[in-house]
Amino acid sequence: MNKTPTQRTVLVTGGSRGIGAATAWLCAQRGWAVAVNYTSDAAAAQAVVARIQAGGGTALAVQADVADEAQVLAMFAVLERELPPLGALVNNAGVVDVKARVDVMTLPRLQRMFAVNVFGTFLCSREAVKRLSTVHGGAGGAIVNLSSAAARLGAPGQYVDYAAAKGAIDVFTLGLAKEVALEGIRVNAVRPGIIATDIHASGGQPGRAEQMAPTVPMQRAGSAEEVAEAIVWLLSDAASYTTGAVIDVTGGR
Secondary structure (H helix, E strand, C coil), X not given: CCCCCCCCXXXXXXXXXXXXXXXXXXXXXXXXXXEEEECCCHHHHHHHHHHHHHCCXXXXXXXXXXXXXXXXXXXXXXXXXXXXXXXXXXXXXXXXXXXXXXXXXXXXXHHHHHHHHHHHHHHHHHHHHHHHCHHHCCCCEEEEEECCCHHHHCCCCCXXXXXXXXXXXXXXXXXXXXXXXXXXXXXXXXXXXXECCCHHHHCCCCCHHHHHXXXXXXXXXXXXXXXXHHHHHHHCHHHCCCCCCEEEECCCC
């Protein structure tokens, strides 16, 4: 893998589809080398990488379940070996589950929800801070976490567990931003609303974006690309005085 001396790498977790894939592509367009993390769909991740490479960019697909600490450590080791120095992290990997009330949620469901959405974000951020922080000899950088409008709305009767996990991400963003503000690292979050991606199908509601569109003041679902624009802005020097922010990309919802 060729390493451009002035180029830095952004790691996009869950980068094989939806918002992650759109973010990976846009980051590449803005000059980043991109590590496209995926859990199981190697073909989808390789397709994102191939598109970036065809456009003249640098990209690498890296398999890891972000909820597994050993796999996270192995992923960062691959990045250090194969790509330019880390400059940014997008904690996009996340899961939902089928629509359910709290009184029927099982412990395995809750454990999976928090393991991926919360613990995975903590683990990846921990490893990123070790590499980005000036305290650790790094050159600084940026972290963007993916929250959800569900953190504000609660998602009653649908997935309160997902909403609670994303609420944790909001608080984590604020705390980490203050913790590393003097170490060259900015930490922000984006809260997508109803976005037309495959995540709804994985929760058993493939038509949810279209069904929910009338509840959005703008009367439509958003696109992955619209969310990616906010993420990539937060990664950029244009957002140099922005940290600890949680930006809604919700169409007004």
